[in-house]
Amino acid sequence: MQSVRGMQDILPEESKYWQYIHQIALNILESANYQEIKTPIVEARSLFERSIGEETDIISKEMYTFNDRAKRALTLRPEGTASIARAILQHNLCANNRTQKLWYFGPMFRYERPQQGRQRQFHQLGIECYGSNHPALDAEIIYIAWSILSKLQCGQVVLHLNSIGNSKERQMYSEQLKQYFLKYIKNLDLRLVQTIHKNPLRLLDSKESKLHEIISGAPNILQYLDNNSTQHFDLVQQYLTDLNVPFQVNNKLVRGLDYYNNTVFEFKTNALGTQDTICGGGRYDSLTQQIGGNPIHAIGWGMGIERLIILLKNHIDIINKPPCIYIATQNTNYIGYSLRILPVIQQYNLKYEIDLSGSSLTKQLQKANKQNAMICIIIGEEEITNHTLTIKWLEEGDQKTYSTASFEQLVPVIASRYKDKFTQNIYKAYSTCL
Template sequence: MQSIRGMHDILPEESKYWQHIYTEAFKVLDTANYQEIRTPILELQSLFERSIGQDTDIINKEMYTFLDRSNRALTLRPEGTAGIARAIIQHKLCDNQSIQKLWYLGPMFRYERPQRGRQRQFHQLGLECYGTNHPLIDAEVIALAQKILQNLKSQSIKVNINSLGSTKERKIYENQLQDYLSKYVNDLDNESAHKIATNPFRLLDSKSPKIHEILQFAPKITDSLQKESKNRFDQVQEYLHEIGIEFKINHHLVRGLDYYNDTVFEIKTDLLGTQDTICGGGRYDNLTKQIGGKQIDAVGWGIGVERLLLLIKNSLLLPEKPICVYIAIPDIQNIHYGLSITQSLQKYHLKYELDISGCSIKKHLQKASKQHAMICLILGQEEIRQNNISVRWMQRNKQVTYSKESFNTILPEIQAEYYNKNEVG
């Protein structure tokens, strides 16, 4: 049996990087008072059709959708924002003008051609702030994304921003873009030509050199903004300057999903070729209304974890924390004696290895040394007969025998030295 194409196992040697990303994200976001939320990976198909937009590649080509035994059309979530919007409405999280600051990390699913940094089951770290449309929050969420990426030692990252304005202004620009692109319809392939009529914004995100050439003199969306939207975008830029975030205004940046308005942004790198976007997001003040709830202002972003790992793994050295205690029991019949000791080690969070191979003491010590254990507990026939434990400090070449009861009194000392050596807490 093999795993499904585009859906990979995360093996033990990789898991420590995933855990590190989770830990660093938690530190940054918890400090900013964001709380973790976990939504189901299955939602009603209609949720994504109403939020993402009918003319997007996700809806038309990429969703995993099936009928369940109750004949309901269910979809494996292709992104995280729609499910959280649904949870906000369902659980009345923003009633009484409360602000909800949420984050998540979990698997998403899209049926597309697997490639480096993009799989059919991929993982997304995301942030969502509901209940305010203040431009300061737009700047703050961009700063939080950059802080996480910096803490993970991401190299060569750059912030790009733009504004789509209101829904009305976005529609005006969409018409202008269609008029401009229609002159080049015969120069495009069939799929791109079709997008001119259905979703011209998708062409702004194209990697095609030919389309880039055509778009060189296309109208800019910022030219369609009215005074209120322009002032808002200016405020976002001022706040970014105040908190020291360098950025570039990218007039072709629109994001691919229909629910965006006003601020949109991406954090890019030049180290991953065409898969250059590490983080993308923006404001979606009308999303909750689109899916049947009341209008609740919102802004957020998503980071693709697989792509992030490609960027950081070479600069992120995460050595395996060595075991603290190696438990050596030459006679396997006495394994129960070692098992009782592990309860004390658990209490002090001391990483241990309980060897049940039944090999000689000499072989046990060789194994303990190879695994860089700090101490080896020797539980031979004599120790067990007298209810003792012999403690061998591997680096000091020192060995002391304790009664089983008094052994517990030295565990704080062992814990302190182990934590100090390995900088864990």
Template sequence: MQPLRGTKDILPSDVTVWQYIYQTTLEILSLCSYQEIRTPIIESNSLFQRSIGNATDIVNKEMYTFMDQGERRIALRPEGTASIARSFISNKLYQDSKVKRLWYFGPMFRYERPQNGRQRQFHQLGIECIGSIDPIADTEVIRLANKILHKLGCSSYKIEINSIGNTEERFTYKQALIEYLLKYEKDLDKESRKRLEINPFRILDSKNKKTQEILNDAPRLNDYLNTESLNHFDAVCENLNYLNIEYSINNKLVRGLDYYNYTAFEMKSKELGSQDTICGGGRYDKLIKQLGGPDTPAVGWAIGIERLLLVIQNTVKTNKKINQTYIATQGSNAKQRVWDIIHLLEKEKISFELDLSNSKLIKQIKKAYKSEAKICLILGDKETANENITLKWLNENHQETISIANLIQKLRDVL
């Protein structure tokens, strides 16, 4: 049996890095009043249709959907923001009128062609700042993404930002963009020709050189923004400048989800090839109202963990977990009495590995050496009869037998 295509096992040797990412994030975000939230991986299919947009590739091509036994159309979540917005509404988190700072870490699902750093079950770390329209909220989330990536040892990326205005401004720009591109329809790549009717903004992301040449003279969204949108974006840029966070303005950056407005941003690494976005996000002020909640502004981002791992795999140094003690037993009485020893170790929080091999004592001790533990605790019939235990120092190759009553104090002294 093999794992399904586009899925991967996260083995114990890998989990330490995942735990490091989680703990680092928890430490940074807790200082800034962000609280972790965990939402179901299954949601109503309509949630993502209404939030992400029917014209997006995610909804049209990539979502895993099925009918459950209650004849409900269910989807595996393809991203985190829509679920957070749904939770904000269904749990009435808006009742106290306070800004909600939330973060999440978990699996997402999209039916895409598996590539390095892009799986069908993938994982995202994300934050959502809900309840503030102030540009300083945009700055806060960008600053935190930048801080987390740096703390994790990821520094080879660039930040690109853009203002994509509001719904009305984008609609006007969309018409102008379509009108321009129709003149070059035959010269566009195949995928862009399809998107011309369905989602022309996605053409701006095309990697095709010919299409990008055509886009060089295309209308720019910035020219269609009103004073309010421009002022908001200018304030975000001024804050980033004050923080000395380097960024560049990319007028073609629009993001692939329908719910964004005003600020959009991405953090891209040259080490990832064409799939170079490690972190992406932006402001989504109308999504919560669109889903039936109160009119509530919000801004957030998500980091792709698999892509992040590709960038930091050679820089993150995590300590290999080595148990402090190894327990070897011989004889039926010792195998029963060993539980008393284990209770003592657990109470003192001394890590251990109990040999379960049923091998002779000499083979158990050989395994103790291989385990890299500091001390081997040996409990045989002789020790049991005398209420003793033998401690063998594996690095120094000497041993002593002491009373079980003195074991913990001895271990306190040497560990």
């Protein structure tokens, strides 16, 4: 049996990178007072049709949709924002003008050609803030993404920033964009011509090389913004400057989903080829209205974990911490005695390995050294008889026998030495998580 194409196992050697990302993100998000939300993987298809836009590739080509036994059209979520908007309305989370600062981490599903950094089951870390349209909030949530990417040490990343204004401004701009692209209609295939008529903004987001030169001469959306939208965008830039977040204005950036308005942004890298966006987001003040509720100001972003991991592997090597304690038992009949010390070890969150092989103590000590354990607890006939434990410090070679009560007092000392040894130098990457 094989895994389904585009849906991969995450093996232990890779899981340490996931844990590293999760821990760093959690620390930063907790500092910013964001709370975790978990939404179902399966939602009603109509939720995404109403929020993402029927003319997008996600809706027309990429969604995993099926009918259940009750003939309901259900979809594996292709992104996280629409689900959270639904949860905001369903549970009345913004009642009495409350602000909600939420984050999520989980799998998404899109039926597209599997490629480096994007599988059919992929994972996103994202944040959503509901209840304010102040431009300082736009800058803050961008700053949070920038802080996470900086802390992760994933190489050079560039923030691209734009404003796509409100719906009225976009409609005016879309018409001008349509007229511009129609001048090149003879050079474009039928699919691109259809996009010109349906949603010309989509072409600005195209990765097709034949469009690059045409796009470079397209009208600038910033010229179609009214005073309010322009002022909002100017303030976002000013606040980002105040936060010392470097950025470049990219007036061709529109993002790929229909629910965005005003501020949009992407963090890009040159280390991933055409799949160069590792985090993207923006403002979506009318999303809750699109799915049947009252409009609630909102902004957020999503970060692709698989792409992040590719970047991380190019810059840091995360090594699993070895066990602090290796428990070697001379006879399998003594295993019960060995198990009694586990609660004391776990009280201090120490990593341990208990040998159940029944092999000789010499071989067990060899395995303890091979795993780079700090100490080996030896339990033999003499220890059983005298209710003691023998501790061997593997690096120094020192060995001493303790009563079980004395061992309990020694464990904090062991824990302190273990932390000193394995959160410095050898495990630099992992120590940033601790």
